[in-house]
Amino acid sequence: MPLVESEAIILRSRAWGEADKLVSFLSRARGRLRGIAPSARRSRRRFGAALEPLSHVRLWFFEREGRELVRLSQSELIEGFWDARGDYQRSLALSQVAELAELLLPEREPSDKAFRLLLATLEGFKGAESIWLPLAYFQLWSVRLAGWLPGLQECGRCGKSLGDEPGYFSVDRGRAFCRGCRLPGMRTLGAASRRTVVEMLEKPLPKLSPEAWDRRRAAELGALLLDVIEYHAEHKLTTRELLDEKA
């Protein structure tokens, strides 16, 4: 039963039993895991504030053969990201980030890309005035890393480049269509949103210009990406409706 030490980001924690906590986290060394933090609710000595959702921490835990849950031994806070949650809307957006990470990342499969994406997104939230850019960045890269990113630059039917024209998209077809080939009920994705997709895939989050980012574009792109996620994961996101209502 070796002790594992790893950087980790807490995704969710909740009360478990009389005084324990059940913690879901993304570790750099072992991927996404769930574990029990014994007496974490009774005593703050061992874990302190380091088990709060979306905290960047150093964790020590025991893996036991054949057991789904690991046993957390100790944690040390690296960055709490409390500044990133300035209001309820930010909390909702951060909750969606945690929900997507839990949904899309398979258990016990380390992915340094996914870890760096999550960390960069949290840093992005900390410095950003608006939540929409870091949120859309995380949604887009999550879809890309899951291998579900649809073709958005050419018409999926006639092959014509969409250029400055809007694209039309339905999740079950998995491709954008041009105006001439579109079918009823397809979601519109403007040229500006498609350019943003290209830019987001080429540049890191701090290099993207928040000025060029408006709420409408975020809603358009976010809705499409969340449709893709819900369709492939066959799961309705809990935070989507709450964030839509709040927006």
Next chain:
Amino acid sequence: MKELPEPIARLVDELKRLPGFGQKSATRLAFHLLRQPAEDVERLAEAILAAKRSLRTCSICHNLTDQETCEFCRAEGRNGKQICVVEAAQDIVNVEKTRHYQGLYHVLGGLLAPLEGVGPEQLNIQSLLKRLCAQGASAPEAHQPRAGASGGEGNRVEEVILATNPTAEGDATALYLAKLVKPLGVRVTRLAMGIPLGGELEYADSVTLQHALDGRREL
């Protein structure tokens, strides 16, 4: 062959649904109950049923009560200028243990928890706002607080104390409430956060210390 006779297995299954009870502790408690005299067990079962049947939530603050309003909302001597907002009714017990607070309460019935699908509509937030607005002439008659306890023009609420847990969910809830309550002209405060009494700096993490520094006060 079954490990336990059916009635005991059923009792263990029911006890396992209680918070903090696993298979082992539920089995231990089931056998403990079976060893007790029948009248003791009947008294326990009756007490549980009586509590469940007679208790309801206070029509003003949502605390548990066996009457229309709870003892705090009915009390003449409480300070109606302060309302302490708590997550659950059991939090009132802990605040009352301090013997330091004489104001009224409001029970939210949970915290905003987006990952669990709990939004503002699931909490007793509208009734809090109605309580605060009820001091104005435009408030609906049904939401007027009782004289002597919850309000009246001479007992206008001046401060709302947010006593939610210092967790991510508690923080989100407090920020959300503060944004709604402040525009009503009511002072909004939050319980202090930082090093607990008897605690040691050595074991405090950076976030806790930061909050303690931010909330320091002059001696």
